[in-house]
Amino acid sequence: MAAETTQFVHVWLLPTLEAIAFTVACVAAAALIERLRPVQSGAGARLFNLAYAAVTAPLQLGARIAGVGAASIAARPMGGGLLHLPEHGAWVAVSALAYVAAMDFGEYLFHRAQHRSPMLWRMHSLHHSDDALNGSTTVRHFWLEPLLKSCTIYLAVALVIHVTPTLAAAFALAGLYNFVPHLNLRLGLGRWSWIVNSPQYHRLHHSALREHYDRNFASLLPIFDLLLGTYRAPGQGEYPPTGLGPDVAAPTLAWALLPLAGLPVRRSAWASGMTPAAEATA
Ligand SMILES: [Zn+2]
Numbered sequence: 001m002a003a004e005t006t007q008f009v010h011v012w013l014l015p016t017l018e019a020i021a022f023t024v025a026c027v028a029a030a031a032l033i034e035r036l037r038p039v040q041s042g043a044g045a046r047l048f049n050l051a052y053a054a055v056t057a058p059l060q061l062g063a064r065i066a067g068v069g070a071a072s073i074a075a076r077p078m079g080g081g082l083l084h085l086p087e088h089g090a091w092v093a094v095s096a097l098a099y100v101a102a103m104d105f106g107e108y109l110f111h112r113a114q115h116r117s118p119m120l121w122r123m124h125s126l127h128h129s130d131d132a133l134n135g136s137t138t139v140r141h142f143w144l145e146p147l148l149k150s151c152t153i154y155l156a157v158a159l160v161i162h163v164t165p166t167l168a169a170a171f172a173l174a175g176l177y178n179f180v181p182h183l184n185l186r187l188g189l190g191r192w193s194w195i196v197n198s199p200q201y202h203r204l205h206h207s208a209l210r211e212h213y214d215r216n217f218a219s220l221l222p223i224f225d226l227l228l229g230t231y232r233a234p235g236q237g238e239y240p241p242t243g244l245g246p247d248v249a250a251p252t253l254a255w256a257l258l259p260l261a262g263l264p265v266r267r268s269a270w271a272s273g274m275t276p277a278a279e280a281t282a
């Protein structure tokens, strides 16, 4: 086998197939859990979401860890991170938590920007266009998003905290939790919903109802929503319908690959210049 072919197989083909197999395994495990107490019946757009994830896998390959690595390298000429967190003994757990929390804050800010900027919303609305939220919605993100995060939030955190392979691995591991809040599952944390994201808490973020728009942006830690005024506690038994609304057609695969060409733009409180506080008094 020629050297180029060997390199293609080992650097791209096998890792891509592994990433696809891992995604399928996670979605299958999620589907099994969802059978316990589903909010909606049926498979939803599971096949569409998996097909989209497979088609864009070469572009999204190891996106989180590759993005963190790229940001770390880009930060080196600029000082390579002000803080060197300790990793000896039990400190490794403290440092990993601190790094994951810092990255989660970055994810929170980026997510708010996605709802505020019309350009970013056109990409992000692919994620919100799923009208049957389930584990597979986790991988329904526009393929360009990881790159945008690498040169914004990941780079910003890398300038503050020196990224090591251990910290990058902790963030990648924490990212797996993202499947949990997307589950089609009647599971909430009640008055503890500010501690960690849950299926009920995140369902409100995906809600098709106007009253829930632009709330609960947190990826992992809802404390950021609470501190920055975007927290909406789920009511008892509150599991609203999800998606962009009834007048928006289901996306095609081609549309999902190039959403800038005309994804539907949902009305957004942030895009119209209203903050949740102003909206509450309106
Ligand atoms: Zn969103």
Ligand SMILES: [Zn+2]
Pocket: 127, 182, 202, 206
């Ligand atoms: Zn989501």
